[in-house]
Amino acid sequence: MSQEAMSRHLPRAAELGLIGCHVCGQVCRAVDADGDIQACPRCGSTLHRRKPAAYTRTWALLIAGFLMYIPANVLPIMRTASLGDIDDNTILSGVVELWVKGSPGLAVIVFCASIMVPMLKFLALGTLLISCRSGSNWARRQRAKLYRLVELVGYWSMLDVFVVALLTALVRFGYFSLVEPLPGVVFFGLTVVLTMFASMCFDPRLIWDGKEDSDD
């Protein structure tokens, strides 16, 4: 039996009148005697079947993150001044410089963390939001995996922000050499934080709601 076919009959918490606590994992009855959803008896957190307003919040944070991402890429993130020679670096030009002069291996890592990971987050979360809204049963396991990947790699985008911060603190040789942070790095930091919040607000259970897998 294929994984997909096998999973068809697995009972879900909502069908059994149960709720799993988001915080501590405690299995709780969905409603108490009065028919109200209560707090988790073990950790005291509010229980909910799905994260509240998942679509609205995720969309809002994702769009905000994207708006920050534009200046983060267009504006320079770092200024290098040496002997009156001023050089402004964007995220992409930093990667190129590392590739040409330093180590290509590290350039690939920085490229993944600073450019691929944010793009992955926008595309993946956007796809998940649209496909879940329509209740699609397309590639559910793969989409679930995609969400877990986004959660796992999300915070590594902070890499470039820390590089700029460390270089600014280290390169302080007055007229001879100086590194300054430029506004792009602030926007980039905000992009990372906003997209991290966006992926936290999304509820992967929504992938499995909607249309049942076809029975045949």
Next chain:
Amino acid sequence: MEGARQHIKPTPHRPRGGGICENQWMDLSPPDALDETATQPLLICEHCDTVHRRGPLAKGEVAECARCGAVLERCRGMGANALLALILTALVVFVQATLWPIVTLGLNGQYVDATLWDVIHTMWLDHSQVVAVLAALTLFVFPLCKIFMLGWLLLYARSGRRAPGFRRLMVALHHLGPWTMSEVFVLGALVSIVKAHLYFDVLPDPGIYAYAGLMLLITLFAGVDLTRLWDETRGESP
């Protein structure tokens, strides 16, 4: 209707079937009436809401969700004592990583070094207060909170007890989640060194070694499933 299927995979991918009778979940007592200290018989996948029967896990085994493939729970190979020892090591290393300079740059006989706090301070002065606050939180405040909270919980968990404030600390630890970024900073330091090496003399300082140690400890801790502390401890949880 079929019952919840147990689907346990030992670390290499061979599914080891659980011979679980169908419809067994029907016989279970109402979950909200469960004695809080008893091991829960059910487990709900936090990624897809599928209800599973909980099976015993051997050391190093991982239970995966049969529907979505997410990790349900993992059995760490280490007891509370070993974890506490690791946390104390992490505290020592973290203090060193924070206090000691990370690297020194040299140019024409002039030398500049920087500690983590110099990094945060310069960003604050250089009109990037947002970055300074982010760095201070994710590289100093949150990791330190995590170390102290875990240390406190494990100190009591050694004897199977719940520390004062157990409930609140466990909730706080859950919310800290991905907001500790020391490992990203280590990679950032590496990239900075390679970039700086083009123009300056780079001399490693003790801080970078402390960070390397911290990175190892973080990797060890990545496989630890903290929610198990709820089941492994008993007592008041104010």
